[in-house]
Amino acid sequence: MLDDIAEVLFTRDQIEKRVLEMGAAITEDFAAHAQAGEGIVMVCVLRGAAIFMADLARAVDLPLEMDYMAVSSYGDQAKSSGAVRIIKDLSTDVKGKHVIIAEDIIDTGLTLNRLRQDLLSRDPASLSVAAFLNKDVPRAEEVPCDYVGFSCPNEFIVGYGLDFAERYRNLPSICVLKPEIYQ
Numbered sequence: 001m002l003d004d005i006a007e008v009l010f011t012r013d014q015i016e017k018r019v020l021e022m023g024a025a026i027t028e029d030f031a032a033h034a035q036a037g038e039g040i041v042m043v044c045v046l047r048g049a050a051i052f053m054a055d056l057a058r059a060v061d062l063p064l065e066m067d068y069m070a071v072s073s074y075g076d077q078a079k080s081s082g083a084v085r086i087i088k089d090l091s092t093d094v095k096g097k098h099v100i101i102a103e104d105i106i107d108t109g110l111t112l113n114r115l116r117q118d119l120l121s122r123d124p125a126s127l128s129v130a131a132f133l134n135k136d137v138p139r140a141e142e143v144p145c146d147y148v149g150f151s152c153p154n155e156f157i158v159g160y161g162l163d164f165a166e167r168y169r170n171l172p173s174i175c176v177l178k179p180e181i182y183q
Helices: 012-035 050-059 110-120
Strands: 005-010 040-046 065-072 085-088 098-106 126-135 147-152 174-177
Touching: 005 012, 005 147, 012 040, 012 050, 012 098, 012 126, 012 147, 040 050, 040 110, 050 065, 050 098, 065 110, 085 110, 098 110, 110 126
Parallel strands: 040 065, 040 098, 098 126, 126 147
Antiparallel strands: 005 174, 065 085
């Protein structure tokens, strides 16, 4: 796998440090809600955000529920198709709860905006977004993001849960994939 990598953008240590910082910020921002007994639900956008959400949830020092949605706009392609589909829905009723979406990467904004619209229609107490990566690209749709791990260049990024055709998710760092691999 490492032969397919052009460059490492963020190392395991950098990722760990930043996720701990994000968890501390979420803990601070939601402490009053937790003390008031209000429910907090962290929603993982599968599959890319699974590793990020596991680490982020452990970095949040508050009681919270975790749930999962599978949303797709890529399939096995290198670029978004623009058509966003919900493949797996939540098991938890989020009405009246504070929802934090854990997303792997924001690029076009299409997937996250569709997900936000869907979750807002379920009447949560609040809706926040924690994105591990924010890709430096023009957006098809702007997306409000409350917590961002790192900004990254407009490259094809893999590792730490992000994939190309279901490969490279298990890399511990965020890496740029060589163009000849995905073209």
